[in-house]
Amino acid sequence: MRSKRVLLITHEDLVPPESIEGLSEKEIHEIRTEYDVYSSLYNLGHKVRILGISDRSLQLRNTIRDWKPHVVFNLLEEFGGIAAYDQHVVAYLEMIRQRYTGCNPRGLMLSRDKVLTKQVLAWHRIATPAFRLFPLGRRFAEPRKLKFPLFVKSATEDASLGISQASIVEDMGSLRDRVSFIHEQVQSDALVEEYIDGRELYIGVLGNSRLMTLPIWELNFGTLSKVQSGIATRKLKMDANYQKKHGISTGPAPGLGDSEADRLHRLAKRIYRALHLSGYARLDFRMRSDGSVFLLEANANPEITRGEDFAESAKAIGIDYETLISRIVNLGLAYMPEWRMYE
Ligand SMILES: Nc1ncnc2c1ncn2[C@@H]1O[C@H](COP(=O)(O)OP(=O)(O)O)[C@@H](O)[C@H]1O
Numbered sequence: 330m331r332s333k334r335v336l337l338i339t340h341e342d343l344v345p346p347e348s349i350e351g352l353s354e355k356e357i358h359e360i361r362t363e364y365d366v367y368s369s370l371y372n373l374g375h376k377v378r379i380l381g382i383s384d385r386s387l388q389l390r391n392t393i394r395d396w397k398p399h400v401v402f403n404l405l406e407e408f409g410g411i412a413a414y415d416q417h418v419v420a421y422l423e424m425i426r427q428r429y430t431g432c433n434p435r436g437l438m439l440s441r442d443k444v445l446t447k448q449v450l451a452w453h454r455i456a457t458p459a460f461r462l463f464p465l466g467r468r469f470a471e472p473r474k475l476k477f478p479l480f481v482k483s484a485t486e487d488a489s490l491g492i493s494q495a496s497i498v499e500d501m502g503s504l505r506d507r508v509s510f511i512h513e514q515v516q517s518d519a520l521v522e523e524y525i526d527g528r529e530l531y532i533g534v535l536g537n538s539r540l541m542t543l544p545i546w547e548l549n550f551g552t553l554s555k556v557q558s559g560i561a562t563r564k565l566k567m568d569a570n571y572q573k574k575h576g577i578s579t580g581p582a583p584g585l586g587d588s589e590a591d592r593l594h595r596l597a598k599r600i601y602r603a604l605h606l607s608g609y610a611r612l613d614f615r616m617r618s619d620g621s622v623f624l625l626e627a628n629a630n631p632e633i634t635r636g637e638d639f640a641e642s643a644k645a646i647g648i649d650y651e652t653l654i655s656r657i658v659n660l661g662l663a664y665m666p667e668w669r670m671y672e
Pocket residue numbers: 458480482486487488489490492522523524525526529559560561562613615625626
């Protein structure tokens with residue numbers, strides 16, 4: 330590919346310094362994605378600038394006007410502290426006719442809202458766990474149709490915020506307590522789902538109209554599953570020592586036959602299309618021992634740090650990290666928002 334001007338945008342606290350020498354391990358950990366993407370773009374021969382975004386759009390507008398990037402590499406996960414507002418930034422880029430990587434505003438909006446995701450998929454007859462929403466500030470009413478055990482989580486937050494072993498509830502009293510916990514501690518609506526006991530599988534997808542799926546990845550709970558239910562709690566996602574202690578790991582899902590893997594890959598593509606996703610995404614599933622599969626959530630613009638699940642599953646089929654970043658850039662350049670159809 331010819332050298333392009335690539336403007337990398339991220340949260341203002343995550344702008345990596347020129348060199349990571351002298352940073353603490355924690356500081357490096359926080360800016361790892363930015364650093365990996367930046368250095369890959371640079372190694373690919375692109376001209377790269379990084380812009381930290383806080384709660385203002387003026388600088389973004391000026392930088393785009395003055396520097397005229399061919400593409401914006403979007404690593405933003407929020408705007409002004411609000412996760413769902415990242416879609417507005419992308420919508421703004423479309424408005425000013427700026428190409429960008431990752432998901433379009435419509436796909437971001439649908440996938441960030443776990444309930445809307447389930448409602449859209451229900452129309453397509455794609456299974457997600459049966460659920461009830463408990464809005465913040467509304468009185469608790471007993472759900473009649475749901476079967477215990479149930480799982481209580483935030484309807485809008487991600488990164489397993491508010492998720493621990495106590496998220497699995499066996500009776501009405503604990504359900505009521507956990508719903509209040511989400512309301513009070515996470516300050517969001519509570520989503521209550523039937524608990525799906527089974528394997529936890531992730532599938533990466535790349536593409537705009539022609540889609541490619543990455544190998545099925547499994548979160549292996551190690552020794553943890555002997556003492557408690559295997560779920561991806563906040564602690565499990567954030568605490569490297571805890572992962573090591575229990576032998577928790579991720580890797581290619583073993584033992585799936587060709588036709589089963591094929592069925593899952595096709596399901597992943599259907600979901601990606603149904604939610605109007607573009608660029609790249611990772612879909613989180615649970616599979617019961619009888620083979621039935623439920624989508625837990627779709628992650629638009631998922632984590633693409635080197636060595637993490639998405640990049641590792643690409644590597645497993647020979648797509649090295651720089652090639653992956655290059656594909657994401659190309660998908661951004663090729664994406665056809667409405668303004669380009671009238672060019
Ligand atoms: N209905 C459910 N049944 C079983 N486990 C669940 C269910 N919902 C969530 N989990 C567990 O909680 C984790 C986080 O839930 P998820 O919906 O993916 O939210 P997040 O956006 O925080 O990743 C999942 O990876 C899974 O381990």
